[in-house]
Structures are given as C-alpha cells and as structure tokens.
Amino acid sequence: MNVTVENLAPCKKLLRVEVDAKTVDGAFDATTKEFQKQAALPGFRPGKAPRAMVLKKYEADIKSEVKRKLIGDAYRQAVDEKKISVVGYPDIEEIQFGPGQALQFAATIETAPDFQLPDYKGLPAKREAKSVTDADVERALNLLAQQHVKFETVARELRLGDVAVVNYTGTCDGKPMAEIAPTAKGLAEQKNFWVEAGVETFLPGFAGQLIGARAGERRAVNTDFPADFATKELAGRKGVFDVELVEVKEKALPPVDDAFAKKYGAETLEKLRAGVRLDLENELKYSQTRAIRGQIVRGLLDRVNFDLPETAVAHETRTVVYDIVRENSQRGVGRDVIEKQKDEIYSAATRSAKERVKLSFLIQRIAEQENIKVSQEDVLRRAQALAAMYQIPPEKFLKDLQKRNGVMELYDQVAHEKVLAFLEQNARIEDVSPGEAGATRATPN
Numbered sequence: 001m002n003v004t005v006e007n008l009a010p011c012k013k014l015l016r017v018e019v020d021a022k023t024v025d026g027a028f029d030a031t032t033k034e035f036q037k038q039a040a041l042p043g044f045r046p047g048k049a050p051r052a053m054v055l056k057k058y059e060a061d062i063k064s065e066v067k068r069k070l071i072g073d074a075y076r077q078a079v080d081e082k083k084i085s086v087v088g089y090p091d092i093e094e095i096q097f098g099p100g101q102a103l104q105f106a107a108t109i110e111t112a113p114d115f116q117l118p119d120y121k122g123l124p125a126k127r128e129a130k131s132v133t134d135a136d137v138e139r140a141l142n143l144l145a146q147q148h149v150k151f152e153t154v155a156r157e158l159r160l161g162d163v164a165v166v167n168y169t170g171t172c173d174g175k176p177m178a179e180i181a182p183t184a185k186g187l188a189e190q191k192n193f194w195v196e197a198g199v200e201t202f203l204p205g206f207a208g209q210l211i212g213a214r215a216g217e218r219r220a221v222n223t224d225f226p227a228d229f230a231t232k233e234l235a236g237r238k239g240v241f242d243v244e245l246v247e248v249k250e251k252a253l254p255p256v257d258d259a260f261a262k263k264y265g266a267e268t269l270e271k272l273r274a275g276v277r278l279d280l281e282n283e284l285k286y287s288q289t290r291a292i293r294g295q296i297v298r299g300l301l302d303r304v305n306f307d308l309p310e311t312a313v314a315h316e317t318r319t320v321v322y323d324i325v326r327e328n329s330q331r332g333v334g335r336d337v338i339e340k341q342k343d344e345i346y347s348a349a350t351r352s353a354k355e356r357v358k359l360s361f362l363i364q365r366i367a368e369q370e371n372i373k374v375s376q377e378d379v380l381r382r383a384q385a386l387a388a389m390y391q392i393p394p395e396k397f398l399k400d401l402q403k404r405n406g407v408m409e410l411y412d413q414v415a416h417e418k419v420l421a422f423l424e425q426n427a428r429i430e431d432v433s434p435g436e437a438g439a440t441r442a443t444p445n
Contacts, residue, residue: 003078010307011087011111017078019070019103027066028099035062067094070103078107085112087309110309117365118303121426125295127288129431132280140276141256144264151249157212158248160198164210165247167191168221172239181233192246206241213245230332289424296423300362301355308357316353317346324349360412363419370422374414382410 001023006014032051035058041049055062071092079086087110095104151163158164169189170177177188195207209221221241229235254260258268266272324345328338338345366372387397401407 001074001077003081005082005084008108009310011113011309013084013109013111015075015078015082015084015090015107015109017074017103017105017107019074021100021102024066024070024097024101024103025099027070028062031062031066031069063098067097067103071105074103074105075107079109084109086110087112088311088315110311113306113308113361115304115306115361115365117362117369118300120300120303120362120366120423122428123296123299123423123426124428124430125292125299125424126430126432126436127292128434128436130284130288130434132277132284136280137273137277140280141273142253144276145253145256145260148254148260148263150252150254152252153247154250155215156248157214158197158210158245160211161251162197163249163251164195164197164207164213164245165249166193166195166210166243166245168193168241168243170239170241172234172237177234177239181231184231184234187231187234194249203239210243210245215245215247218242218244230334292424292427292429293420296420296427297359300423301358304362306358306361308354308361312357313350313353316356317349320349320352320356321345360416363416366419366422367415370419372415372418372422374411374418378414378418379407379410382414 001020002018004016006016008014032055036049036051036054037047039049039054039058040046041053041057044050044053071094075090075092090107090109093106093108095106097103097105154162167190170187172180178185181188195202195210197207197211199207201207203223204226205223206221210219213219221243223239223241225231225234225237225239227236256269261267261269261272264272264275266275325338329335383398383401384394387394390397392400401410
C-alpha cells in the first residue's frame with residue numbers, strides 16, 4: 001500500500017492511498033466466496049450455486065462490499081502508519097476501483113491541532129473569603145416561610161408589601177389600549193388583578209401609585225412604556241390606567257417554629273436551621289469552586305494560541321446558536337427579534353464555540369500528560385446522578401443514553417471534571433475579601 005500526505009491547512013490534510021491490484025483481486029475473490037456460501041439460487045441448494053451465476057446475480061453487491069471493506073481497512077491503516085490524529089469523519093473520494101486494477105482514493109481529513117501545552121500547574125485564582133452567617137440562615141428560613149404565605153383581606157390603606165386586588169382599563173393618547181394593541185387584551189383591561197405594592201413586577205411605577213389608597217377608591221395611574229416594550233404598538237408611549245382598588249391584602253407569614261420545621265422533614269426548628277446552614281455552606285462551596293475554575297480556565301486559554309479544526313468549530317457553533325435561540329424563546333423573545341439579532345447571535349456563538357473547542361483539546365492533552373483516566377464506574381456514577389436529577393429510573397436512562405450514542409459524551413464530561421479538579425488542586429489560590437476577586441471574562445462551559 002502506498003500512502004502520501006499533503007497539508008491543506010493547519011488542521012486539514014489530504015491522504016492519497018493506493019492499494020495494489022493483487023490485494024484488490026484477493027478481496028474480490030474472498031468476498032465472492034462469502035456470497036457463494038450464502039447464495040440461494042433456484043435449482044441449487046444454499047451455498048452450492050456456481051460461482052459464475054453468483055457473480056452475475058450479485059455483481060453490484062459484491063463490488064460495493066469489496067470497496068467498502070478495502071477503503072475502510074486501507075484508510076485506518078494509512079492513518080495509523082502516518083500517526084495522524086483525526087478529528088471527525090473523512091471525506092473520501094474514489095479515484096480508481098475495479099477488478100484487475102489498483103484501488104486509488106483520496107481522503108480529506110481534519111486533524112487535532114499541534115501545540116505545546118503551556119504551564120498549567122500553579123495557575124492563579126482568587127477566592128472570596130466568605131462564610132455562612134446566622135443572618136444568612138435567617139434569610140433562608142424567611143424565604144421558606146414565604147412559600148407558605150397567606151393573604152388576608154384588611155380594612156386599611158394599601159402599604160408597601162401589600163397586595164392590591166384591582167380592576168383597571170388602560171388608554172394611550174386618549175384611545176383605549178385594546179384598539180391600539182388588539183393582541184394585548186390582558187394589558188388593556190383586567191378584573192380582580194393582583195399586584196404587589198412597591199414591586200416592579202407589572203409595569204414601571206404602576207403599583208407604587210396605589211400606595212395609600214383604600215378599597216373602593218379609584219386612581220389614575222400613569223406609566224411610560226419602555227422603548228423596547230414587548231408590545232410594539234405601545235413601545236415608547238405613555239399610558240393612563242383607570243384603576244379601582246377592590247381589596248387590600250396583607251401577607252401573613254407562618255410562625256417559624258418546630259411545627260413549621262416538620263413541614264420540611266425536620267424534627268425541630270434547630271435541626272431545620274442546621275440543615276439550612278449545611279445547604280448554604282454547600283452552595284457557597286459550589287459557587288467558590290465554580291468561580292475558581294472559571295479563572296483557571298481563562299488563565300489556561302489565555303496562555304496558548306493554536307489553529308482549530310474548522311468542522312469542529314462549525315459543529316460547536318451550531319450547538320451554541322441552538323442553545324441561545326432556545327433560551328431566548330423560553331424567555332419570551334419573539335422570532336422577529338431573534339431574526340434581527342441573528343448576526344450578533346452567530347458572532348457570539350462563534351467566539352464561544354472556538355473557546356469550547358480550544359478548551360476541549362487542552363483538557364484532552366492535560367489528561368494524557370497526567371494520565372487522568374475515566375473508568376466505567378465513573379461513568380456509571382455520573383449516569384446514576386443524572387438519572388436521579390431528572391427523576392428517571394437508572395436502567396431507562398442508560399438505555400436511552402446508549403440508543404443515542406451518548407455514553408462517550410458522559411466520558412468526556414467526567415474527564416473534563418477530573419482535569420478541572422486536578423487544575424484546581426494545583427492552582428495558586430489567594431483568599432481575598434469579598435468584592436476583591438473582581439469579575440472574570442466568561443469562560444466556556
């Protein structure tokens with residue numbers, strides 16, 4: 001077999017492979033015999049049909065199978081022989097093939113980048129020296145109590161933090177909003193609408209203008225719609241709402257005591273408080289670890305530059321674009337807005353994709369350098385944790401994973417985590433006062 005390699009670009013090569021005619025004829029002969037063993041032709045027992053008849057009936061299938069096997073075997077042998085680290089799948093072009101002649105084909109391949117690892121031990125990072133305080137625990141307990149809040153109607157004026165139950169109709173430039181923006185009926189008019197006083201969850205300044213009013217009172221509420229308001233017909237305009245206050249409701253929180261603790265599976269309030277503290281400490285540790293690793297990754301990425309395989313970047317860019325569009329859609333951003341921002345989205349996605357691909361090669365190289373391995377037990381534990389998180393039986397989760405060939409993705413995730421843990425253990429971490437760590441540039445996930 002003859003193999004030549006031509007460099008097309010920093011991460012792209014052209015393999016030219018030639019397999020001699022003798023090997024090709026041998027493959028045709030062996031494949032024909034295999035077909036002859038299986039062939040069932042009229043008048044002959046299975047496997048007893050004459051070679052000539054088998055060749056006549058299955059000529060195209062035999063030729064296709066010989067080509068598939070020869071090119072596959074020759075390609076793998078050529079890559080091994082030239083010690084090429086291939087990324088993705090080859091683009092193969094057949095040049096010459098047939099009985100009695102040499103097989104010639106060309107394979108355009110993308111390769112892993114060639115680079116020198118930078119110093120990756122002792123990367124600097126700052127950790128904010130924080131701890132969970134009693135005040136933090138009390139705030140968390142208060143948030144738990146908020147989940148059991150009750151709203152009691154009171155005969156007094158509306159105060160900050162109360163809930164106002166209102167009927168309202170809106171106008172804009174003296175015209176009913178329903179005429180100006182027919183699709184925004186809920187904004188133009190509502191009955192028994194709940195809005196919290198002093199909280200900007202509805203329209204800017206709406207609830208604040210009701211403070212001091214009593215049930216049965218009417219008020220004119222003015223608002224300025226932002227220039228980027230979701231309802232285009234109202235964006236940048238002024239609105240006036242005729243508001244009737246139907247009821248004033250006061251928030252009533254449950255007492256935080258032993259009975260309250262039992263709602264969360266704790267025997268006493270003190271045990272609930274201890275559990276809350278532990279959860280907060282775990283959250284703080286996770287937050288600190290994430291911040292440290294983000295700084296380490298940024299430091300690693302900034303220490304080396306190298307060319308990247310175009311196909312890998314393009315594939316990752318499509319993934320990032322999909323994620324950005326999906327997140328925007330979930331936030332209620334319209335398709336027309338997304339379409340207008342497609343250039344900015346693609347540009348941001350490309351930058352993020354390049355960093356992700358670059359980081360994946362760095363992570364892989366460090367794993368090889370430090371002999372960081374991923375075992376089947378590691379992957380199984382990861383799968384079980386994900387199954388528990390998504391509330392799917394582990395057996396079903398693993399089967400679904402295997403169906404979509406997702407096991408290797410888990411291997412990569414575990415390897416990524418192990419290398420980041422190694423870099424963190426070997427980092428030069430400085431404890432600083434809260435706020436001194438500063439913001440770091442976004443790093444790829």
